[in-house]
Amino acid sequence: MQYVGLSFTVTARDDGANPTADAGDSIVLEFDELTNVTVGTVYIDATAVDAVLTMSTPFASAYHGNWTDGRTLKIVADGVIDPSFDLSGTVYVTVLATMNIRPLANASAPVFTDYAFLLQGGFYDRM
Numbered sequence: 725m726q727y728v729g730l731s732f733t734v735t736a737r738d739d740g741a742n743p744t745a746d747a748g749d750s751i752v753l754e755f756d757e758l759t760n761v762t763v764g765t766v767y768i769d770a771t772a773v774d775a776v777l778t779m780s781t782p783f784a785s786a787y788h789g790n791w792t793d794g795r796t797l798k799i800v801a802d803g804v805i806d807p808s809f810d811l812s813g814t815v816y817v818t819v820l821a822t823m824n825i826r827p828l829a830n831a832s833a834p835v836f837t838d839y840a841f842l843l844q845g846g847f848y849d850r851m
């Protein structure tokens with residue numbers, strides 16, 4: 725069977741604090757299998773986030789990221805979420821090759837790069 729490689733989804737997550745798109749809400753990139761990232765105490769500042777992924781629409785006035793496990797990269801808004809960053813089906817996130825991730829189970833796979841649309845979750849719904 726041919727190896728199909730990684731894929732990922734993008735989900736909006738409300739933090740439960742406010743029924744608006746606001747600081748503390750996040751987007752979550754979830755990969756379909758474990759990646760080779762080093763998970764731990766890493767706080768990824770906005771500059772470092774921007775170096776490894778792009779968003780088709782600006783996400784928020786300030787944000788940071790962290791890997792919560794080997795499959796899950798969470799990007800948390802630290803400021804106002806851009807109103808155009810919504811679930812209308814036009815927003816997508818691209819993982820750049822500079823993220824330098826591969827499936828954990830296949831170290832010889834090419835470096836992953838792809839994009840996915842934000843089509844699920846929300847910033848208001850206490851997910």
Ligand SMILES: [Ca+2]
Pocket residue numbers: 738739740741742743744745746749847848
């Ligand atoms: Ca919210």
